[in-house]
Amino acid sequence: MDHGNNGLTRAEGFMRAALALLATATCCLSFTSSGAFAADEKSLSEKLVDSFNALSGGPHPGFRANHAKGILATGTFTSTEIAASLSKAPHLQSVTVPVMVRFSNGTGVPNLPDANPNASPHGIAIRFTLPDGTFTDIVAISFNGFPVATPEDFLGLLTSVAASGPDAPKPTPIEQFLGSHPAALKFVTAPKPAAASFATLPFYGVNAFKFTNAQGVSEYGRYQIIPVEGDQRLSDKAAEAMSPNYLMEELPARLAAGPVVFRLVAQLAKKGDSTTDPTSVWPDERPQIDLGEITLTGPVANDAEVQKATMFNPLALPDGIGASEDPVLLARPGAYAVSFGQRLK
Ligand code: HEM
Secondary structure (H helix, E strand, O other), X not given: OOHHHHXXXXXXXXXXXXXXXXXXXXXXXXXXXXXXXXOOOOOHHHHHHHXXXXXXXXXXXXXXXXXXXXXXXXXXXXXXXXHHHHOOOHHHOOOEEEEEEEEEOOOOOOOOOOOOHHHOOOEEEEEEEOOOOOEEEEXXXXXXXXXXXXXXXXXXXXXXXXXXXXXXXXXXXXXHHHHHOHHHHHHHHOOOOOEXXXXXXXXXXXXXXXXXXXXXXXXXXXXXXXXOOOOOEOOHHHHHOOOOOHHHHHHHHHHHHOOEEEEEEEEEOOOOOOOOOOOOOOOOOOOEEEEEEEEEEEOOOOHHHHHHHOOOOOOOOXXXXXXXXXXXXXXXXXXXXXXXXXXXX
16 A cells, blocks of 8 residues: 555544544534535634534534633743743743643534544643733644644635535545645644643644844744653553543642643744744754743632633734744634634623
């Protein structure tokens, strides 16, 4: 079997999982046939959120359209001395600031079992409270890379999954999409073994940011959030035996026994690396700056209420950290705001 066929066979595995998810979305076919996707008066952000909702059988009142199932933790971030050489951002000046972190499962399905393949990539959202009381956020996933380079292609990916029900003629829209978007095929077919714990998953920022230091020197970088206890996964057999909420239950138990620690790292771009295409993963040999330590120490009171009331925003940035021109990054706050507005209704 050649590489391409092998890739498509594994892609079919993903598609079966995606279609199983679709089967739970009783509204989606009528939703699609009602023409909601084609409603020209809707913004791209609204269409993207509609697509997540269609795939998850949502909107689910009170929940995010994507990464719906999650849990919060609280702690601190202490920056290294070297962090200030990259950026003049206030939390990177050898200080300790409070953080709130939200770990999540992928998809907009609020009760998705934690070991379900669609729960991965998982998410991490980190809110740093800055010394002046304002905040900045990092929002990252447990996979290094993104399936598409533009928000328009992301809409194409989501709508083609939604249109690939059991009765869809072959090649189905998702087969056609993956056949013409190699990065998306790579993303969906890459092995993503179930996590042993949120505390032992590495996360990747995927989008580039422009870091500027006090001397006015700028460099592009991408965040990595690396667990100090290493990347720990379950075998498929062990994952099958896990309870539907094992990740959400394990984190508070682990925190009760001691802190959970991650290193915050910036991987720096070299000349020629794309800072605008999140499908283009930079080589591992690129320089990495250790920005500091995230130490999580406890749960957050009223977890569900706080999750609902909080919108993490990857473009909430302090002086010293700027957005890149990555169109996926630039599209995110608009879609997040639509989802936030829906869950507050
Ligand atoms: C055009 C591209 C994207 C779209 C349309 C999109 C859409 C969304 C939406 C609608 C939400 C729910 C937000 C809320 O209700 O507060 C969300 C959450 C999230 N997204 Fe994205 N996203 C995109 C790209 C990305 C990328 C590149 C990453 C990571 C590298 C990412 C990671 C996450 C995570 C971790 C969450 C959960 C945040 C939380 O815990 O509040 N997304 N996304």
